[in-house]
Amino acid sequence: MSHVRVAANAITCSASISNCEKGGQWQLAYSLLSGMPAMRLVPNEFTCSAAISACQRAGQWQLGLSLLSCMFDLSSVAPDRITYSAAISALEAGGQWQLALQLLGRMPDLRLVPNEITFSAAISACEKGGQWQLALRLLGCMPEMGLVPNEFSYGAAISACGKGGQWQLAFKLLSDLPDKRLVVDQVSCNAAISACEKGSKWELALSLLRKMHDTRIARNKITCNAAISSCKAGSQWQLALSLLSSMPCSRLVPDTISCSAAISACEKGGHWKFALGLLSSMPDMRAVPDEISFNAAISACWKGYLYS
Structure with missing residues (x-):
């Protein structure tokens, strides 16, 4: 086998694994990577990183971590910053925050300097x-x-604060973005609105929604669902229904989460007829009612019965 042919085959395999990564074909990526030594082809850092990323996209964090550990056996090449970042991203996708931090902490011992991508994945x-x-x-x-x-770093941190019920910190991080010369984008706004929703700060959530409109930041389904859910927490059933009905104007199709949040808002506001009407109209919107939808509607009807 000539050196030219070996090089060409190595490039072909690397390109194929990269394509598998983009297409989420983790089994094929793993198979190609594992088969390279049999063809006398030596995987490099980029090849291994692409395979690990394919595992990350498919939620196969265990296999991604295994590939990182096996790099010496597969390629005789030490993992670099790219492969570590890919592995940390795989662990991030799998919710393995302890392992992700372990990998991040191990990098300096290997004389690898984490970059913004590495830290963003760990955050x-x-x-x-x-x-x-x-x-x-x-x-x-x-x-x-x-x-x-x-x-990305700030968006993840804002979302972390939101999930931890720290809506004040989430809002402060969002407010700090312009001073850091960073763009306030859809991701950071969605995270902040979700934080406000979890903190029952519906006024602030809707204020952020209006600010997105004023600054021409496009809202998506995540934005609307979080805003509708914030209305539920504040028993603002009229606003919840208004937001739900306005979604098609932004070319957004309400889903089960959108409708369930609006039904819950109606339930908390004591309007069982609206809750029941919305539940019955969900199939017309191609939204499948779930346990939350039915429970909220049943609760609304029960409250209507008790106070009638």
Whole structure:
């Protein structure tokens, strides 16, 4: 086998694994990577990183971590910053925040310097694990390492604060973005609105929604669902129905979450007829009623019966 042919085959395999990563074909990516030594092809850092990323996209964090550990056996090449970032992203997707932090902490021992992508993935892992304090600590460590937090870093930290019930901290982080010369985007706004919703701050959530409109930040289904849910917490059933009915104007199709939140708002507001009407209209909107939808409607009817 000539050197030219080996190089061409190696490039072909690397490209194929990269395509598998983009298409979420983790089994095929793993099979190609594992089969390279039999063809006398040596995987490199980019090949291994693509395979680990394919595992990450499919939620196969165990396999992604295994590939990182097996890199010496597969390629005789030490993992680099790219492969570690891919592995941490795989652990983030799997909600394995402890393992993600372990990998991040191991990098300096290998003389690997984490970058913004690495830290953002670790912060997001903490967010998924409900570790808002650790997420903020990582965000604060970035400047100490000469790294500038980006929109993804802040978005993950804002979301972590929201999940931890720290709506004040989430709102402060969002307010800090312009001073950091970072763009307030859809992701950060969604995270802040969700934080307000969990903190029962419906006025602030709707204020952020209006600000998105004024600054021409497009809202998506996540935005609307969080805003409708905030209305539920504040028993603002009219606003919840208004937001639900306005979704098609933004070319957004209400889903089960949207409708269930609006039904719950009607239930909390004591309007069982609206709750029941919305439940019956869900199939017309191609939204499938779930346990939350039915329970909210039943509760609304029961409250209507008790106070009639």
